[in-house]
Amino acid sequence: MSGPLGKDLLGLEPLSGDQIRLILDTAEPFKEISERAIKKVPTLRGATIVNLFFEASTRTRVSFEFAEKRLSADTVNVAASGSSVSKGETLVDTARNLEAMRIDMVVVRHGASGAAQFLAERIESNVINAGDGTHEHPTQGLLDLLTLRDHFGKLDGLKVCICGDVLHSRVARSNIWGLTKMGARVAVCGPRSLLPNAIDGMGVTVFDHIEEAIGWADALNVLRLQLERMTAGYIPSLREYNRVFGVSRERLERAGRDLLILHPGPMNRGVEIDSDVADGPFSVILDQVTNGVAVRMAVLYLLSGGRPELAEAAKGGGGAAR
Amino acid sequence: MSKLILLRGGRVVDPSQRLDAVADVLIADGKIAAVGARVAEGAPGAEILDCAGLVVAPGFIDVHCHLREPGREDVETIATGARAAAAGGFTAVCAMPNTDPVTDNQAAVGFIVRQAQRADAARVYPIGAVSVGQKGGSLAEFGEMVGAGAVAVSDDGKPVASAHLMRTALEYARTFGIPVADHCEEPTLAQGGAMNEGLMSAKLGLKGIPSEAEEIMAIRDILLARRTGGHVHLCHMSTRGSVDLIRWGKERNINVTAEVCPHHISLTEDAVDGYDTNAKMNPPLRTADDVEALRDAVKDGTIDVIATDHAPHHYDEKEREFADAPNGIVGLETALAVNVTWLVRPGILDVPTLVERMSVAPARIFHLPGGTLRPGAPADVTVFDPAAEWVVEPARFRSKGRNSPYAGMTLTGRVHFTLVDGRVIHRAG
Numbered sequence: 001m002s003g004p005l006g007k008d009l010l011g012l013e014p015l016s017g018d019q020i021r022l023i024l025d026t027a028e029p030f031k032e033i034s035e036r037a038i039k040k041v042p043t044l045r046g047a048t049i050v051n052l053f054f055e056a057s058t059r060t061r062v063s064f065e066f067a068e069k070r071l072s073a074d075t076v077n078v079a080a081s082g083s084s085v086s087k088g089e090t091l092v093d094t095a096r097n098l099e100a101m102r103i104d105m106v107v108v109r110h111g112a113s114g115a116a117q118f119l120a121e122r123i124e125s126n127v128i129n130a131g132d133g134t135h136e137h138p139t140q141g142l143l144d145l146l147t148l149r150d151h152f153g154k155l156d157g158l159k160v161c162i163c164g165d166v167l168h169s170r171v172a173r174s175n176i177w178g179l180t181k182m183g184a185r186v187a188v189c190g191p192r193s194l195l196p197n198a199i200d201g202m203g204v205t206v207f208d209h210i211e212e213a214i215g216w217a218d219a220l221n222v223l224r225l226q227l228e229r230m231t232a233g234y235i236p237s238l239r240e241y242n243r244v245f246g247v248s249r250e251r252l253e254r255a256g257r258d259l260l261i262l263h264p265g266p267m268n269r270g271v272e273i274d275s276d277v278a279d280g281p282f283s284v285i286l287d288q289v290t291n292g293v294a295v296r297m298a299v300l301y302l303l304s305g306g307r308p309e310l311a312e313a314a315k316g317g318g319g320a321a322r
Numbered sequence: 323m324s325k326l327i328l329l330r331g332g333r334v335v336d337p338s339q340r341l342d343a344v345a346d347v348l349i350a351d352g353k354i355a356a357v358g359a360r361v362a363e364g365a366p367g368a369e370i371l372d373c374a375g376l377v378v379a380p381g382f383i384d385v386h387c388h389l390r391e392p393g394r395e396d397v398e399t400i401a402t403g404a405r406a407a408a409a410g411g412f413t414a415v416c417a418m419p420n421t422d423p424v425t426d427n428q429a430a431v432g433f434i435v436r437q438a439q440r441a442d443a444a445r446v447y448p449i450g451a452v453s454v455g456q457k458g459g460s461l462a463e464f465g466e467m468v469g470a471g472a473v474a475v476s477d478d479g480k481p482v483a484s485a486h487l488m489r490t491a492l493e494y495a496r497t498f499g500i501p502v503a504d505h506c507e508e509p510t511l512a513q514g515g516a517m518n519e520g521l522m523s524a525k526l527g528l529k530g531i532p533s534e535a536e537e538i539m540a541i542r543d544i545l546l547a548r549r550t551g552g553h554v555h556l557c558h559m560s561t562r563g564s565v566d567l568i569r570w571g572k573e574r575n576i577n578v579t580a581e582v583c584p585h586h587i588s589l590t591e592d593a594v595d596g597y598d599t600n601a602k603m604n605p606p607l608r609t610a611d612d613v614e615a616l617r618d619a620v621k622d623g624t625i626d627v628i629a630t631d632h633a634p635h636h637y638d639e640k641e642r643e644f645a646d647a648p649n650g651i652v653g654l655e656t657a658l659a660v661n662v663t664w665l666v667r668p669g670i671l672d673v674p675t676l677v678e679r680m681s682v683a684p685a686r687i688f689h690l691p692g693g694t695l696r697p698g699a700p701a702d703v704t705v706f707d708p709a710a711e712w713v714v715e716p717a718r719f720r721s722k723g724r725n726s727p728y729a730g731m732t733l734t735g736r737v738h739f740t741l742v743d744g745r746v747i748h749r750a751g
Contacts, residue, residue: 013525092641112643113527114597133645135527170527196524197532 003305008120008127011136012177020181022308024146027291027298029312033070034293044073044304047104051077052094053130054110059265059289060130060140064107067296073105091115092122099123105303108132113170126303134168139299140264141174143292145182147284148219150291151260156183161213162204163247164223164272165194167234171264175221176202189213190223190245193234210245214252219260222247225272238271248274258282265289326350326365327744332373332705336380337678338694347378349701352744357695371746373705376738379677380693381413381702383684386478386503386557386581386629387654389415389446391437392430393422398634398722400434403654404443406632406721408748410654411737413702414445414692415632419456420479426451426462431470443747444740445702447473447690452491452502458483461494468498473688476503478557483509485542492552501555501579501688506539506564507531507605516645518591518606526594528644531606533561540564544571544578555687556580558631560605562615569624579687580619581629584653584660585727587616593727599640599647600727603633617670620679627684630657634723652716652723660728662708662735673708701744710736 005019012020033039049068053061061077068075080094091110098106105126108116113133120127131137149155160179166172166188179186180203187205188195189212199206207213213220225241235241252259261273261283269275278285301311329347334357336342347354348361348368355361362368389403398406400417407415417434419425425434431448438446450467454460456477464475475495482488482504491502512535517523519530540556544567547554556568559580571578585603590610593601601607619625633650640647653660661680665671671679681704685693692702711734716724740748 090638090642110643112645114644117597118643133527173525173527197519197530198521198524201521202524 003302004308005302008116009138009299009303010116010120010127010129012138012141012174012181013136015181017181017183020142020145020178023142023295023298023302024149026302026308026311027146027294030297030301031291031294033297034290039070040072041070042072043301043306044068044071047073047304048102049073049075049105049107049300050098050103051075052080052098052106052108053078054080054115055131057109057130060109063289063292064130064296067293067300070293071297071300073300091118095119095122099125105300128299128303131170133170135170136174137170138174139292139296140171141178142299143288143295144175144221144262144264145178146291146295147262147288148260150287151284152218155179158184159187159216159218160184160221161187161189161207161217162221162223163189163210163213163245165225165229166190166199166223167194167196168226168229169223172223176204187213187216191235194229210247211251211254214255214259217259219262220247221262221264222273224264224266225268227268242271246272246274247277249276249280252277260284262288325744326368327741328362328365328368328370329373329378329703329705330362330370332376332378334378334695335674335677336695337674338380338682339696341695342674347695347703349741349744352701354695354697354699354701356697371705371739376705376707377673379704379706380681380695381704381740381742382411382658382680383690383692384412384415384630384632384654384657385627385684385688387415387417387632388420388634388650389417390634391421392433397636400437400446401441401443402720402722403632404438404441404446406652406654406719407444408740409720409737410656411658411704411706411740412444412654413704413740413742414447414690415654416447416449416473416688418476418478419449419451424451424456425449426454426456428463428466428470431467431472435471445742447471449474449476449478449503451475452477452482453487456480458487461487461491464494464498464500468500472500473690474501474503474555476505476557478503478505481505481507481509481539485546488543489546489550492546492550492554496550496552499689501553503555503557504539504543505557506536506543508535508538511535511538515606516602517594518608520591520609522591522594526597531604533563533608533612536561536605537563537567541567544568544576547571547578548574548576551577553577553579558583558586558605558629559616559625560586560608560612562612565615565619565624568619572624579626580624581627582616582620582625583629583631584657585651587613587620588660588664589727597644598727599642599644600651600725600729602644602647602649603631603651604649617665620665621670621675626679626687628657628661628679629684630654632721634721635725637724640725651725651727652719652721654721655719656714656726656728656733658706658737659712659733659735663733666708667734701741703739703741704737705739706735706737708735710734712736
C-alpha cells in the first residue's frame, strides 16, 4: 500500500514541503487523543507493528509505542543489541524473518546510516526510520517542526539555529531538511570539528560563535553532546565546551529578546545547555515530547493508508482505509 | 611443423613501435612472427582469426588486482581470476599480497606462480608484501620473493604507515629493480571512513575520507623516492590534488609512477547515494572535479597506467549496512568497456593511448614481458571491438565476484580474442 507519503518514512530529505505539511496537519487532530481519559482509538486495529531497536532508546521507543497503542495497533518490541555483525545475524536475515511473520510495519532504529533504507528496500512492510546512524531521525525532525509551528504559527521565514554536534547528529540533518523545505532559514553553530566540512552545501549558515547565533535566531535547537566526543579528540573538554558554546541564561539575556529553546534530549545539563535555560520560561522541551506522540500517530496513520482528510473522523472511531 | 595463427585484417595498434595500421599479425610457436600486409603469404595452413573491424593490440596488463587465493577461495581463486582476466582482455595480471596467509615470503610467492600455471589462462605475477604479515614492521624478504617470481612489493589494502619503513623499502628495492607500490592513505585521517568526505557524506551521515588522506601519503612517497632514488608506484590515485603532486614529482624527474582505476575516471561519490555498497571502495569515489583531473592526467601521461584494483567479495558481505560492507568491486571484465565508454568515446583518449596505458606502460614500469607486438615477443595479444555495445550482467562474469556498480549499464568496447603465448585463452561467446 502506498499513501501520500509512499511506502516508508526514511527521512525528511526525500519529502516535499507539501508532504511535511500534510504530516504536521494530520498530527493536529491526534494531539487531542492523548488528552482524553481513555487514550485509545481503533484506527489501526488489527495492524501488527514491530519496534526494532538495535540501539538503546527510551524516549523514542516509548513515544512510538504509545502512538501505536493509542491507535490500537498490536505491537512487539524487539531490542537487538549491537550491530547485526556482533549479533551474528545479518540485517537482511532479520528483515526476512520479520517479513515471514506477515507484519504490517517496522519502526527501526539502528546505529548504521542507511539501515532503514536497507530494510525498506528488502521488505514489503512499511518502514519508519526511528534514527539511523548519523543520517536522519525524521519523526524527531517532524516533532521539532510541529513544536516550532505551534509556537510561532508558521515556519516560513523563521530563523532556527541548530547548536552543537551537527557532525554526528541525525536530528540535525532531519531538522535541516525539514526546516528548509518549509521555508525556514537554518543556521548551525558549534566547534568546526563537530560540523561537517561540506555543511555549506546543505543550504545553512554557519556561526562560529554562539553569541552570533543567539543574536540571529528566533529559536535554538540545542543538540546533545555525546560524551565520547571528548575522548575521540573532537573537543578538549566538556567544561570548555560549556564555556565556549553552552547555551546559558546570561548569553540569552544579552540578546535582548526571547528565543525559543528546543532540545531533542536526553540533556547534559551544564554542558550544552544550562539548567535554568532548560527549565526556563522559553523552553519547549517537554512540548516536543508531547508532540512526538501526535506526530508519530500521524505518520503511522498516513503510512497505513489513512486518508489525511479523514484524520479528524478517524480519531472518533472509524478505522483508516486500510 | 610449428603452430601458426594469423590475426587477419585488424587495425593493429602497437604504441611500442608507433604502429597504427590495418595489417595481419602472424604468430608462430607462441611468438609474434611478423606484422604487415602480406604476412599471410608465408603462412599456409595457419589458423585464421578474422579481425576485420577489430583492434589488435599487445595484451592488456593489470598491475593491480586481488585474486583472494590463498585464504578466500570462496570469493575468487587464481584460476577464476585468471579466467576473468582473460575475458577482460588481460594477458597478465599482478596479484596483490593481501591474501591469508599474506604473500610475504618465497614459498607463498611460489604457490601463486604454480597455481597460475595450473590455471592456464592469463599470466599471474605475484606482488610480495613490503612488510612481514603486512604489519608495517620489518621488511619482508624482497630478494627471495623476486627470486620466486614476485615483480613488485606492496602492502596494498593497508598503507605503509611508517615513513621510515617506506624509505627503507624504496632503498632496499633498488637492488632488485622492482617498484614499491603504495596504497596511499594516512590512517589517522581515513580511520572509520566509508566514502569520500564531502557533501554526499554529510547528507548520508557516513564518515568521510578526505582527499588529503591520500595526498599526504602521495607527497610523502614522492619525497622519499626523491631522497632514495627508489621507484615508488602510487596505486589507485583518486584526487585532483594527487594528480598535481605526481606532476610535481615527474617535473623533477623523481622516480614515481601512478595508476588510476576505471571506476575513478567514470563514477563519482553520487553513486553512493542510496547506500549502494557496490559503490564502496577504498580510495572512495570522489567528485566530478577529481574525475576530470584524473581523465586529463591519463591523457597527458601524468598517470602512467590504468589498473583495475579488481576486488571480488561474496555477495553476503556486500549485502549489509554500508559502513560495515567491505571495500572494493570487481573490475577485470569491465575495465576495457569502462575505459572505452568514459575515455575513448568522449574523445579524451585515442585508441593508441588507451593501449599505451593498458599494455605498453604497465609492461614498461613493472618490467614485465609483453606490451609489444614486435617480432620475437611472446604472442600476448588482445583483440577487441571498440564500438560494440553490451549490457553488464554480473551473473555472466567468469570471476566469482558479482559486486559491480556497472550492473545493468550498457557499455561500449568488447573483447573478442585474448591470446597468451599464441594460444587463444578467451574467445567471445
